[in-house]
Structure formats: C-alpha cells, structure tokens
Amino acid sequence: MQTPIPDIVVSRLPVYFQTLQTMQAEGQHTTSSKELGEKLGISAAQIRKDLSQFGEFGKQGTGYIISFLIDQLKTILNMDHSWDVAVIGAGNLGKAIAHYHGFAPQGFNIKLVFDTSPDLIGTNIGDLNILDIDELIPCIKKAGVKIAMLTVPDAAAQAVADELVKAGIEGILNYTSTPLNLPPRVVHLRHSDPVSQLQHMTYYIGKSK
Amino acid sequence: MQTPIPDIVVSRLPVYFQTLQTMQAEGQHTTSSKELGEKLGISAAQIRKDLSQFGEFGKQGTGYIISFLIDQLKTILNMDHSWDVAVIGAGNLGKAIAHYHGFAPQGFNIKLVFDTSPDLIGTNIGDLNILDIDELIPCIKKAGVKIAMLTVPDAAAQAVADELVKAGIEGILNYTSTPLNLPPRVVHLRHSDPVSQLQHMTYYIGKSK
DNA sequence: GAGAATTTGTGAATAATTTCGCAAATTCAG
DNA sequence: CTGAATTTGCGAAATTATTCACAAATTCTC
Missing domain, CATH: 1.10.10.10 (Winged helix-like DNA-binding domain superfamily/Winged helix DNA-binding domain)
Structure with missing residues (x-):
C-alpha cells in the first residue's frame, strides 16, 4: 500500500x-x-x-x-476469519457485552473476561469464567487475543490499558470516558464513551429550543 | 449563529x-x-x-x-441542566445502561425503560419500572423526554425509531447495527454499533501482520 | 437492433479541515 | 526593570475530503 x-x-x-x-x-x-x-x-x-x-x-x-x-x-476488513476478544471489567457494561449474542455471528468471539473483584473472579458469565485482572498479561498472551473491550471504571482505565499493551493487545475499544494515552503505532484505539456521544447530541438539541 | x-x-x-x-x-x-x-x-x-x-x-x-x-x-454543550433519557429495549445492553451509574453524575437521568417482552414489562431495573413499548408514544410525550438510547434487536430498530420520532424524541443514540433512516432536521442521530467499531479496528490490525 | 436509460470509475473542481506562523499579551528569571 | 519564554487567537497556506461531471460499458425498451 x-x-x-x-x-x-x-x-x-x-x-x-x-x-x-x-x-x-x-x-x-x-x-x-x-x-x-x-x-x-x-x-x-x-x-x-x-x-x-x-x-x-x-x-x-x-x-x-x-x-x-x-x-x-x-x-x-480482515473479517474473513473470526477474532477473539477480551472484555476487561465485568461490571454492568462488561457483563452485558459478554452476554450479547450479536458478536459471534459477526465473527467476534468473547474469549476472556477479567475483573478485580474477588466476588466476581471465578464466577461465570454464560460459560465464560471471570478471570483475575492480575493474570491479565499471561492469560492474554497465552490465548493470543489481539482485541480488548475496556469497560473498567474511569480511574483504572489508563493503568489497565498500559497492561493491555504489555500483553500484546493490538486494538482497544474504549468504553470509558478517559482518553487513553498509548503508543499509536502499537495499538489501534477507538473511543466509544456514551456520555460524550450524548453530549454531542445535546449540543444540537439545545440549539433548537 | x-x-x-x-x-x-x-x-x-x-x-x-x-x-x-x-x-x-x-x-x-x-x-x-x-x-x-x-x-x-x-x-x-x-x-x-x-x-x-x-x-x-x-x-x-x-x-x-x-x-x-x-x-x-x-x-x-447545553449541559448546564440535566437531561432525561429513555432506554428502548431492556435486553442485555439496555439493562446494563439502565444500571450504569456513570450517567447521572454527568447530568443524564435514565427516566424510562421500554421493552416488548411480557416477562420483562412490569418488572424493575433498580427503581425503574419496565414499560410496554406499545405505550412508547404517550409515555415519552408525557414525560417530555427528548433523548433515547436504542438497544432493541436489529430487526425492530427502524420501526421503533419511527415511533420515537412520532413521540417527539429529538436525539437517538443508536446501538443497533441498523443504519436508521429518519428526517434529519427533526432528529439528531448518533450510530454507535460495537460491531462496526471492532471492524474498523480489524482493518488495521490485520494489516500489521 | 437502435436509441434511451443506468451505472461505474475517475480526473478535475470545489469545499472543508488542519496546520503554520506570527503579532500581541502576559509571565518569568534575575 | 529588561530580556527571554509562554501562550493565545487568527489570517493565510497547505492538506484532505467531497462533489461534480462525463466517457465508457452495459442493460432495457419496443
């Protein structure tokens, strides 16, 4: 190219x-x-x-x-084969993503789910076992997962993202409202914070009144 | 302006x-x-x-x-006052959004949640009662809600969106993968389909191999 | 089969967005 | 108080993105 x-x-x-x-x-x-x-x-x-x-x-x-x-x-789009995905953070949004049945038919398999909470680690979401975020790097490396969806609390976002980079993740779909600072050639980032998107709309909606 | x-x-x-x-x-x-x-x-x-x-x-x-x-x-951004929001579709994603505590501190209050399923209608998410989607128009009009988050199955997306317009909704955050066809001066649309966002990343990730 | 109607792919023109570069205002160092 | 260092806002230039417009290929109509 x-x-x-x-x-x-x-x-x-x-x-x-x-x-x-x-x-x-x-x-x-x-x-x-x-x-x-x-x-x-x-x-x-x-x-x-x-x-x-x-x-x-x-x-x-x-x-x-x-x-x-x-x-x-x-x-x-490199969708001629399926992709494994890790979900980081098993709070409300992480759980919903792990349960969502719309990914698999499109070639995205949720393979790993991580959290910090001892109450969640070891429990299941569907047939996925929630893993300890301390095991993030070895688990992701072992599974060879390249894509992560980040649904941790804002305060943890940057630290977890740094770990993801160390684990060899190449794409992060960021659902937190924290803009991540990561090496741009190494990771492909997409920011998808719902609050920002709503605020983008309120700009226009307010104007029409 | x-x-x-x-x-x-x-x-x-x-x-x-x-x-x-x-x-x-x-x-x-x-x-x-x-x-x-x-x-x-x-x-x-x-x-x-x-x-x-x-x-x-x-x-x-x-x-x-x-x-x-x-x-x-x-x-x-018209965030000097808070906004009420309706969530349409109480599946996995809709439930997660209704439970998510990140909206209220930023001035977005989930006020209404709708679904079609008789199993869900009448049950509660937190302290929100799930309403029948057949009541969409009168409920939204009565509550004066201007913003909706759309988390229904793809097949229903366009029809529900048309209802939302009739109900006087002015902004739709569309989490389905269906591109909505709506009158552009009337409604402000934002498409936030996770599958599209992942595919945008796989384009680049595949290239680096 | 001839002429009208579609529709693509693309070079050129237009429009939109980003970056550059600098005067002016302000702060900082000593 | 003076000279160096910051930093803004903005016009101009450069870059990027979209639309236009049309030749060429194909299909449709009768």
Missing part, C-alpha cells in the same frame, strides 16, 4: 458491509451506489470513491453484485 | 470537557492548549481553533483557567 487509505474511508466500510449483509438477508442480489447511498444518507459518488480505493467491484449499467462485494469487504 | 459550527468541531468538545473535568478533579487550576493537546493526541492549534469558534476563553502567556473553560463548555 503506497498512500494509506484515509481513516475516514475505512470508518465507512463497516457500515457498507453491514448494510449489504442486510440486503442479502432480504434476498436482494444486486445494488447500486445510488441505492446504497439513499439507504445510508451518503452520496452515491462518495460510495464509489470509497470503494475505488480498493479496486473495481462494480459493473457499468448494473451496479454491484451484493455477494461479491460482501466478500471483497470481508477480505479488506 | 451565522455559519454553523462544523460537526467535527462539536464532536471534539465533549472530549475536551471531560478531560478538563478530570484535570480539575486532580486539583489543577490552569492548562494550555499545548498540555491539553499532548494529553489527547491532538495538535495545540486545533484545540485553539476549535475553542475560538465559540469565543476567547484563554489568556496569552497563561493559557486557560480550567474552571472557567468547563463552565463555558457546559453552556455550549
């Missing part, structure tokens, strides 16, 4: 991918950038430009064969 | 706001765009430009008085 694909383009691919999967589930075989764009509130040109970064997947006059485009996106 | 503030600027304000709150909690009184930027991995110039959209909050040579800047951001 000579010039890296812009991150903003990459961020749209999962949305295309999931929409195409829904279309396929509804029995549709082909689509066009126009149709996809209308469904997503994005311009057709943008979808074509985005996809053109990776190759030529469509056909003039016809559009895109959904199954083919799904396969291409699957490869591009 | 003549030219609207770019959304990308607005999206960064909650991060500044929360970081400043943390600094204040740690006893700090002033900061600079340089310090804030280093903490967040953002350039100092960008922070200054972002803030300059709303006014002049700093002082040359000194930087920013944290308490003052927090107050300003609180007003800008």
Whole structure:
C-alpha cells in the first residue's frame, strides 16, 4: 500500500458491509451506489470513491453484485476469519457485552473476561469464567487475543490499558470516558464513551429550543 | 449563529470537557492548549481553533483557567441542566445502561425503560419500572423526554425509531447495527454499533501482520 | 437492433479541515 | 526593570475530503 487509505474511508466500510449483509438477508442480489447511498444518507459518488480505493467491484449499467462485494469487504476488513476478544471489567457494561449474542455471528468471539473483584473472579458469565485482572498479561498472551473491550471504571482505565499493551493487545475499544494515552503505532484505539456521544447530541438539541 | 459550527468541531468538545473535568478533579487550576493537546493526541492549534469558534476563553502567556473553560463548555454543550433519557429495549445492553451509574453524575437521568417482552414489562431495573413499548408514544410525550438510547434487536430498530420520532424524541443514540433512516432536521442521530467499531479496528490490525 | 436509460470509475473542481506562523499579551528569571 | 519564554487567537497556506461531471460499458425498451 503506497498512500494509506484515509481513516475516514475505512470508518465507512463497516457500515457498507453491514448494510449489504442486510440486503442479502432480504434476498436482494444486486445494488447500486445510488441505492446504497439513499439507504445510508451518503452520496452515491462518495460510495464509489470509497470503494475505488480498493479496486473495481462494480459493473457499468448494473451496479454491484451484493455477494461479491460482501466478500471483497470481508477480505479488506480482515473479517474473513473470526477474532477473539477480551472484555476487561465485568461490571454492568462488561457483563452485558459478554452476554450479547450479536458478536459471534459477526465473527467476534468473547474469549476472556477479567475483573478485580474477588466476588466476581471465578464466577461465570454464560460459560465464560471471570478471570483475575492480575493474570491479565499471561492469560492474554497465552490465548493470543489481539482485541480488548475496556469497560473498567474511569480511574483504572489508563493503568489497565498500559497492561493491555504489555500483553500484546493490538486494538482497544474504549468504553470509558478517559482518553487513553498509548503508543499509536502499537495499538489501534477507538473511543466509544456514551456520555460524550450524548453530549454531542445535546449540543444540537439545545440549539433548537 | 451565522455559519454553523462544523460537526467535527462539536464532536471534539465533549472530549475536551471531560478531560478538563478530570484535570480539575486532580486539583489543577490552569492548562494550555499545548498540555491539553499532548494529553489527547491532538495538535495545540486545533484545540485553539476549535475553542475560538465559540469565543476567547484563554489568556496569552497563561493559557486557560480550567474552571472557567468547563463552565463555558457546559453552556455550549447545553449541559448546564440535566437531561432525561429513555432506554428502548431492556435486553442485555439496555439493562446494563439502565444500571450504569456513570450517567447521572454527568447530568443524564435514565427516566424510562421500554421493552416488548411480557416477562420483562412490569418488572424493575433498580427503581425503574419496565414499560410496554406499545405505550412508547404517550409515555415519552408525557414525560417530555427528548433523548433515547436504542438497544432493541436489529430487526425492530427502524420501526421503533419511527415511533420515537412520532413521540417527539429529538436525539437517538443508536446501538443497533441498523443504519436508521429518519428526517434529519427533526432528529439528531448518533450510530454507535460495537460491531462496526471492532471492524474498523480489524482493518488495521490485520494489516500489521 | 437502435436509441434511451443506468451505472461505474475517475480526473478535475470545489469545499472543508488542519496546520503554520506570527503579532500581541502576559509571565518569568534575575 | 529588561530580556527571554509562554501562550493565545487568527489570517493565510497547505492538506484532505467531497462533489461534480462525463466517457465508457452495459442493460432495457419496443
């Protein structure tokens, strides 16, 4: 790859991918950038430009064969195999994630769950045993897990994230409100704090009154 | 407001706001765009430009008085009063959100929880009674709630979202993987699907191997 | 089979965002 | 009190992202 694909383009691919999967589930075989764009509130040109970064997947006059485009996106997003995921923090949110059945069908297997609380360690969530966070590094290394979802209390977030890096984790989905300070070439971070997202909305909602 | 503030600027304000709150909690009184930027991995110039959209909050040579800047951001983000929130869907994620204690201190009160399941309707989550989703419109109208968090199964997402619009909801934080199609001037949408976020990361993680 | 209608991929134009660079204000060191 | 060091806010420049517009390929209509 000579010039890296812009991150903003990459961020749209999962949305295309999931929409195409829904279309396929509804029995549709082909689509066009126009149709996809209308469904997503994005311009057709943008979808074509985005996809053109990776190759030529469509056909003039016809559009895109959904199954083919799904396969291409699957490869591009490295979703042609499944990924193991660790959940750090078995509080309310961590538990909900560990219980959620929407990950596995999309190729994400919750493999490890950690917490600090002696009341939780050793108990089960579904068929997952909650592990002691002190064992984080050896357990993650042993399991070879590369992705972690961080659902610990804010105060612990940075320290736990530092441990995750030492354990060889390569991607952290951060649900805390603490912005993490980590070496950028080593770990891929995504901040998904619900409070920030609500505040982003209140900016606009307040304005309309 | 003549030219609207770019959304990308607005999206960064909650991060500044929360970081400043943390600094204040740690006893700090002033900061600079340089310090804030280093903490967040953002350039100092960008922070200054972002803030300059709303006014002049700093002082040359000194930087920013944290308490003052927090107050300003609180007003800008309309967080100078608290907001009531409805959670739609009392499955794993909905339950976790309803139980989560991180919202109230930041001014978001979970006021209503809805579900379809007769097994859940009438039962309690903490001191919140789960309501029948058939009562969505009258309950939300009566309570005057403006913000909803959507945690229903994918298949129901669009239909429920349409109801929310009819009920007068002005902001939806969408945790489903369904991209919602809603009138853009009426509702402010934020898509926060964990699967998409993981796929955004797998793009990069796969590349490094 | 001919002409109209679709639709892609892409170069060029436009628009949006970020970074640069610096005058002005302020603080700090001695 | 003086000179060095900070730091802001902002115009200008550079960079990045989106939209436009159209040739080329294909399908559709009759």
